[in-house]
Amino acid sequence: MINTDVLIIGAGPAGLFAVHQLGLIGLKAEVVDNLDKIGGQCIELYPDKPIYDIPALKECSGGELTAKLLEQIKPFKTNFHLNERVQEVSKENNKWKIVTSKKSVFLASGIIIAGGVGSFEPRKFSVKDVERFENKGVFYSVKDKTNFKNKKICIFGGGDSALDWAIELSKNAEVVLLHRRQEFRGTGHSVETAKKLEKEGKLIIKTPYEINSIEGKDEVSAITVKSENGKVEKIHTNCVLGFFGLIMKLGPIAEWGLNLDKKHIPVNTENFQTNKEGIFAIGDICTYPGKLKLILSGFHEGALAARACFKLARPNEKYRFEFTTTSKTLHERLGVKNK
């Protein structure tokens, strides 16, 4: 069990700046994110796309912004729990008990949900009965590539994951790579390598093709695929991999008793608290009259939620507002030497 002042759900820009604001006022935060890396939508959806509306930064990519925020919170030595999704939230004495998908348990005075539009999850196949075959021949990730040795594998998708796994698995297996359109969106290098392997007869590429059905008793035995002109053909295979990219799902957040407005969590604009005392929501996931889905709004929301967390985590202390320009305490927390 990890004791902390505040648990932050989501390691995107709003969550990262909340770490900073909490750290400044002397509170310790732990961060949980379902992705395998820090940065949220900024890093998953647009790491290289320039953003032009971060105050004081004329132009900044999602990747650069994440790196700058991480640099800024370095003094607070924050623990990040990646590849973990918060599953359960319950009240225990005066604190919140949080359990993740990896069974990590946290006890915190406050929770700040900075979860964007929910957690990123793989887009799945949309054919009938596909759920039945999940992990019984249908996969959305490769956990151990030796499981695929000497198999016949159908890989669907047009991005880097699909291409890279097709290239990698074709070394020790018979691989068919299928994509819904001619163009692959992966990096030039991966596309070239895949095309080269195709020429050498080491990889079969079929475009534009889509999955049409999955067949099998307990496990996948064959699939049918459909070309753009409607022609259906059968492929005997026991392994089907789908790499369509990640979509955002609200997930377990919907089960914590929070008020929801479609996929958003209503908050008050005084401290961004939800209908549950001690649970706050900031960034894209929160909603209130006038809400703007901008990164800068998430920063403001985090600053206010952090102050409200202080009252919960230090009920016997009085919060004092201080400026970073002048406060010795804040300089100590930031690890800067007084000039």
Added chain:
Amino acid sequence: MAKITYIHSTSKEYTVDVSNGLTVMEGAVQNDIPGIDADCGGSMACATCHVYVEEKWFTKLQEKIEGEDDMLDIAFKPNKFSRLSCQIIVSDELDGLRVKMPEQQG
């Protein structure tokens, strides 16, 4: 201004007037038409405003910009008439446009 018809996957049709300059996605969201989620708010960072454009209208639309097809790869059941409705800007020329929504977005 253009009259735009949004066809739900249940075949129910919603026809609304949408001002020039707005996107087809905004036309749906502002009129509370179900079937278009638009999670990212129109920044082409998700694929939850996916629509199928009727064939005769598809070629009349402005061409897709770089990145739209990449996002559509992530959409639910995309086909060759798929578009992201946040990337279709309404003008008088689109009066009568008909778009069909997929069974689900997320």
